Amino acid sequence: MSLRHNARADERTGLTLATLAFFFVMAGYYMIRPVRDQLGGAVGSQSLPLFYAVTFAVMMLLTPVFGWLVARFSRRRLLAWSYSFFIACLLAFVPAFVAQDRIGARILGVVFYVWVSVFNLFVVSLFWSFMADIFESRQARRVFPLIALGGMGGALFGPLLTRYLVYALGVAPLLAVSAATLALALLLLLSLSARDEQAGEGHAAQPIGGSLWAGVRELWSRPFLRYMAVLMLLGDGIGTLAYALMADYAKAHFVDRVARTAFYNDLDLVTNLLGVVLQLSLTRWVLVRFGAGWGLVLPALVNVGLLMLVAVFGTGDLRILGALVPMLALVLVATRGFAYGMTKPAVDTLYTRVPRETRYKGKNFVETAVWRFGDVLVTSGVSLLAWAGVGVGGLGLIGVGVATASAWVARLAGRAPDLAKD
Template sequence: MNVRRSPLGEGATLALSIIAFFFVMTSYYVLRPLRDQLVGAVGSSSLPWFYAVVLVTMLALTPVFGWLVARFPGRRVVATSYLAFIACMVAFIPAFVAQDTIGAKTLGVVFFVWVSVFNLFVVSLFWSFMADIFRSRQARLVFPFIAFGGMGGALLGPLITRLLVERIGVPSMLLISAITLLAALGALMALSARPGDAGAAHGEAVGGSILEGAKSAFTQPFLRYMAILMLLSDGIGTMAYALVADYAKAHFTDNAGRTAFYASLDLWVNGLGAIMQLTLTPLLLRGLGAVWAMVVPSLVNFVLLALLVVFGPADIGVMGFTVPLIAVVMIGSRGMTYGMIKPASDSLYTRMPREARYKGKNFIETAVWRFGDLAVTSALTAARMAGVGISTIGLVCAGVAAIATEIARRAATSPDLLPEDRDR
């Protein structure tokens, strides 16, 4: 394995990278249920406000993030950012102790935005750091192993939360998240402790602005299809997330109980995603190509939403447990997105020219994604206020899933995709 002048052995370099991402994702997935229980405390009616603030914040911080990565050595940016987030976690502990006094809505909007910024900086910085460690050709070989380590963290985080939150309380989970992020930082600093200044390399800058990314998303057929698919497919998941928030508000009265419930959902979502990535997704990508890997999740969404139309907000039996059908819809939709659509779409993005790929993908996965969240939750709130039932909402979303199936097919067969064997 050819890595950039590391005093560590090749195996140790890869192992530390895997360990670092494992702890990054563990930290993040301990935080997610804490954020989601705040949403569950106030219900879906507050989500449009939450997503509006997130959208504005992300649009403001995305160029700041790019400037920091381009301006300062990677080691310094990673260390400073991670330590700042660890300090914030500790600072949030008194706020969660006083959650009932502060109010779930007030604390929720602050923490919801903060977790979104955490995800932008901590996860994105990790992969930028990996790009400094491994050369591009070797990255194709080692990145799947590193991502698999993250998958383990994405399973461990909600499992830890599910097992401990009702014993030690919600505020204490912040300390656990801080400790796991500190462990990730330790592994990354060990990776950067090598001779010379290789660890501070930035890589070739792409340049440009988010406006150029927007232009690419509208002018390139593949990117245009991906933007529409993001709005449609993520809209279904966001709808389910909002309805689950209403369920949590109605069925859980204590903070720890809601947190454990959301941790269980994350565990099921990530478990399904892991199973897909290890079984069906590789078979589809290697055997039938990206087309079916893009289309199958939309077909699954259609079936799940059809069940919602028939049965409404009912509880169903799954493996001896009684669970709300809307939770099954959310687990299926998000699990298939993480486990199948994401690997398939990432493989398609590699067939775009570098400039369009980076700028357009960034715009779609920030501005389009967050705008979709805001639009869907606002429409859902209006529909619920007008007395529209879950079965009707499910019928509309089933139609959306049917449209998404065709858009996914068109994206995977877009005429502007470069041949798979072309060297770029």
């Protein structure tokens, strides 16, 4: 029998491998995030629509490619090829970042933003599709918060290591260290896949099959995926608004790439600390006691409160524990912390209740192409509203409405009629 039906003793072995793998995935990812974000901080929010538009176009082109790979290759081969490709890419980017000043932050930013988004499709999102294939729904509610907690551990380790290395070595060598962590994650995932295949689950070693456009088609045919797409757009509206405003703040306050990288790294560190606190204190209890749907609703309600603060107080500094903290930093940390610490494990738990093809193709289409479309929409909208004279308070009020709608859609998603019984 596979991990989806094994006793808890065997489940713990799979959980350990998955948790360690996600630790290394997120440690590597959070080493390249501040490298990416310092490029946005170098050019400001006016260049973000270009970054996101190119990213969205590339993701639309790659969606059928991903569908073709999933349809024809087993998940073991898909994992091995995908992760190995991105390890090679990370090493290839090292000389480009050594020459960042000659290449220019705008050109390198477009390329690297696109690459990190593709990384998200073939590495981070593929990881969770694999987890939804390994564990059944009831197991997922127990183990996904723990796997996510391992990832949050990596998301703390990555920024802590980056904080030291960026000053000692500079920006470019961080990519080589990230490649090493990704290689460790791949070894663990291949071991986990081999265990599941040996346990006798017939579909585990087989390609998923189906159409290469299945992810797009299922978006229109499955109510659950439609809710997920709308929820992604609404949630992205809040997060991208804060991110765009923070890019302008970083451009105004930090003049060199090391300082910008360190600043964004510290934001990630505090964000991930919040995510860990949520995982240890609230998330698992909410998912087990009330179901995954409430794991989507609660973060949306938190966003309503945060954006009301922005609407009232603007972007001024707040004094927290004796230190002045920009309001935007507080909003960015809190929205991301709840997204990573509660929303993400809740979403991935719900995906255990849909067919395999939906877990891989539909899920990845929503979490990449739809997500990046939202980035283009929001950053362009922010630029247009700023041109029209709408201030931060007005943007905050708009955000309150978006967050309220997000809470309503989240509740519907948890009750979608096409979800299998829990």
